Amino acid sequence: MTTVEDRELLKLPEAEPRNIEDRLRGLVRWEGGLVILFVASLFYGASTSPYFMSIQTFFFAGLNFGEIAIMALPMTFIIITGEIDLSVASMLGLSASILGYLFMHGWSIWAAMAICLVVGIVGGALNGFLITRLGLPSIAVTIGTLTLYRGIALIVLSTNTATGFPSWTTNLSLPIGGTHIAYDFAIFVVMAIIFGVVLHMTPFGRSLFAIGLQQETAFFSGVRVKRIKFLLYVLSGFICAFAGILYTFQQASSASDTGTGLELNVVAIALFGGVSIFGGRGTIFGVFLAVCIFGSLQASLTDANVSAQAQTIVTGVLLLISVLVPNARDGFSRVRSQVRRRRVRGAT
Amino acid sequence: MAKDTEDGVGTEPRGVSPEEQPLLRVDHVAKSFGPVKALIDGSVDLYRGESHALLGENGAGKSTLVKILAGVYQPDAGHVLLDGVPINLASPAAARDAGISIIYQEPTLFPDLSVAENIFMGRQPLRTGRRIDRGEMNSHSKDVFTRLGVPLNPSRLARGLSVADQQIVEIAKAISFNAQIIVMDEPTAALTEVEVSRLFDVMKNLREQGTAVMFISHRLGEVFEACQRVTVMRDGRFVNTSRIEDTDIDTIIRSMVGRDVSSMYAENTTVPGENVLEVEHLTREGVFTDVTFNVRAGEIVALAGLVGAGRTEVARGIFGIDKVDAGTVKVGGKKLAHGSPLAAMAAGIGFVPEDRRQQGLVMDMAIDRNMALASVGSLSHFGLIRKASERSLASEWAARLQLKFGRLSNNASTLSGGNQQKVVLGKWLARKPRLLIIDEPTRGIDIGTKAEVHRLLSELVAQGVAVLMISSELPEVLGMADRILVLHEGRLAAEFSRGEADEANIMRAATGQLKKSAA
Structure with a gap:
């Protein structure tokens, strides 16, 4: 009996109201900061190379970043519920490998694509099953399937490279007719709008936040927590398989190591976009801005002849900033409220 | 350890003489x-x-x-x-x-350390070179267990010890600290x-x-x-x-x-209507057994008993939070699917859980969103939440419950305990439930809000809602409930109507004394 009443008593002293507008303002500040950073990265790009501001750069940035950006959308949903999916890049690779294998073995491109999407669904369902039904931690499960899916990709395609895809598919690496927009980027924008509406305007999206902030309360309020998480992993698998198809078409080839290591970029984008790794916070708009910043930085660094290896350092630093800054803010307000509390105590 | 040889050590408990100095006085x-x-x-x-x-x-x-x-x-x-x-x-x-x-x-205990290591955690006897002296540790522990008269192996791991044995290890630890x-x-x-x-x-x-x-x-x-x-x-x-x-x-x-039931409770004069909730032989292995009762429209039924008697667990079983092993729950005569809060909600049950912070509210979510959390489905139009409806639902209930808040967009954590409880109430009342299950309705909230919550419950039953209340506060149980069911160790030990219940016989039933005296 003691535990319950103590829990209540122990909590009372800390029941001091937190100023939430601070946090809201913080969110606005975060996305505002991203906008400023984006503009700054454009200026930086323009200063490094006269070609940066050209439309071609815009196109290539979109092209290089499309798949990562697309995979960041379901990743955002998953991280908001407080989970993670590290198998995304392996699923992309597996999908690309299966597409190449089937096509080389005489399947029609459409049938091969359909199989890839089914594999994505099955792979996502396996993640979801292990996490929601068996209650295993998502980070461990998806590190496991990261290796598993890559391994299957290796068996499927071995060291071969599949090429010779129909020309209409490889044309996807060209701009959309009459514009300078990459197909990848256009697909990302359309999907981002859909994901944004779902996340911010539907009961489903609302329940994702509730799960991430207070899973038990969500369950007590009739949110089907396990089913929703399961669906998110299926969605993630499906979208990653789709990204694998796009990637293959764009490169006009596929190999078993396609997309190796991209999962970290995907997570980095989501976090840099202001999605909290602890769950319950984040916006699609922020993720969209993060995509723009990464894209433009990558383009300008490439223009400035910075090596790809050095570019990963930039990615790493940005990721650290995205984790440090919100925590530093929380830490600061915690210290401030402690000081305030101590003052109050001293006064009484 | 202080040894007192004068008095002699006997098996008889010592008489306590007033002139003797108490070892410990809490003053x-x-x-x-x-x-x-x-x-x-x-x-x-x-x-x-x-x-x-x-x-x-x-x-x-x-x-x-x-x-x-x-x-x-x-x-x-x-x-x-x-x-x-x-x-x-x-x-x-x-x-x-x-x-x-x-x-x-x-x-x-630390499950992966031995019993002796647990006893000497942080002050292990050392040998030369600051190595832990395992032999010394084990023999010390053995001595203590001998003094306690309990044969426990000091070198076994703590993992897998029964709760009773773990307590013995804690007692041994206490003794080794003198x-x-x-x-x-x-x-x-x-x-x-x-x-x-x-x-x-x-x-x-x-x-x-x-x-x-x-x-x-x-x-x-x-x-x-x-x-x-x-x-x-x-x-x-x-x-x-x-x-x-x-x-x-x-x-x-x-x-x-021994205290007076305060007169702040108004008697419920509503005549109970038809059965809203019928619970039959509900059983969850090892938690509660063969629980059968009903709640009628316009009546407050209280589940009383000590903490740990299974009251909350029965409520969770009814609402589908936990799966039950046997028995049925009927709402309005219709059987409810086991283990589905959504089914319980669809049947018209609302559940205000005992732990506001972990189960009732999303603390870092806005007040209006918390209020709407259980009803967003019905607030949606073509699958999109109508923010205006959400707002008006929240402000309507905030007004009806006299919620004291800054802004509806502030997080629930900014509210005081009593106002947080009102938000949880509002969340369920907005769904117009037929049956409201409310676990510890007034725990940790101030007297004023307490009275408001009680008045609100009375209003609800007057409107024909059925209320199942769990409370550890006997005055609340006696003051509010039309019928009182007392659980003792997972079983219904007694049922009292408003007239026959008093604190003494509830406590007797709750502590398992009733059965003995009746037999």
């Missing part, structure tokens, strides 16, 4: 948490070689007193005296150094009968070696079996101390509950 100790006075006047004397029971209802202040002795809380007023000298229990370490050890209901005062906070709640009697033997050994034992339990029978004196607390105050041979169970129960 008018008080402790508040913000506006909540958890302990107003805690006083108790402990003598060497006695087992002293500390009794009181839920919320009487026992655990606050224990936490003060443990050095976890600092008292706002009063003193703790050891051998007549005031001591400052500034930290758990200070309490330990003063010779006070607390044995909790569920000990927390504890003179051992406080046991409901040690028997999770033990079998055999384990309880072994624990009592250990307590007897401790007494004979001059240790003072403070024993907290809700099982009054045990108190008479194992203790020499008993102190009763009520509403944060000391009531009385008596020798066990000078008192009886009825007297103790009267001291525990």
